[in-house]
Amino acid sequence: MQFKNIHKSYRVSGQDIPALSGIDLTINPGEIFGMIGHSGAGKSTLVRLINLLERPSGGELLIDGDDITRFDDDALRALRRRIGMIFQHFNLLSSKTVADNVAFPLRLAGKKSRAETDARVAELLARVGLSEHASKYPSQLSGGQKQRVGIARALATEPKILLCDEATSALDPQTTQSVLRLLAEINRELGLTIVLITHEMDVIRTICDRVAVLDGGKIVEHGPVADVFLHPKHITTKRFVQESEHVDENEQNDDFAHVPGRIVRLTFRGEATYEPVLGKVARDCGVDFSILAGRIDRIKDTPYGQLTLALTGGDIDAALARFESEGLTVEALRDA
């Protein structure tokens, strides 16, 4: 999927108000791509362009090499069957049972017999863990269960792409994790491309391979999740990272004002996270360290650690060079 210089404006009271400007982006088949941004950044607009719920005002949007903005009605209908979507508020039909909600897109497509539809619905409900709830109505389900119905319905027509519009924003943290696990499993097992938008860093950190940060209708930073979030460059990305880590960098710098030594941040990734590098290098170089801040976490399946250290004594330059040669990233936060 390729966005080429995509622009989108909305006409409001006779004026064109830009919502997206100059979006250039490639999303690879089979990846989970996240878009993060604050309210009004343009996330919903961007995701809704992919199935042409909104039309771009300019630029090209290629899927499998075809510019979908030029599709006629038939091609567009076929495209939409290849793209499933789930929503923040689930958008289930309240007067239909769980099974009928999931069957709905199959009946619309009109290609399957009754028996085939029933079999497909049973298979989808089993996949999302709702087999026992087939004859319930949406009002009898929890939020997480409703989103599972949404996922089963979105998968009914065997899409290649799944769009998730703030799909976990109405759910509590535990339910969010279980829905994200289900999405990751679907991505792995069905090879589906997932594009999700969110304002929550943790969602991106948990399942995305790559991320784009949107601000004011533009992509301000994008790349592999670990690169973008461990070494954020743009102020908006830095704020998302700080919010998710509950860290106020200014406050922290004030706290460190009275700590002697050179202050550095070390980032460990993958297997290096569990290596006893710190002690070894400190000993070899005669450097003392105090740990000022730190966290160990995972980005998707990869562990990482970040430590803020004050270094004193010994050969600090040699220690920093050793850290780098051991594969850690070293950022100088304050010279002595």
Ligand SMILES: Nc1ncnc2c1ncn2[C@@H]1O[C@H](COP(=O)(O)OP(=O)(O)OP(=O)(O)O)[C@@H](O)[C@H]1O
């Ligand atoms: N149908 C519309 N008509 C007019 N303006 C719109 C319309 N939809 C979105 N906008 C405007 O376009 C900009 C981007 O909105 P969009 O909904 O894409 O952002 P968002 O990042 O998804 O925000 P949120 O998380 O609040 O939904 C905003 O300034 C919004 O007011």
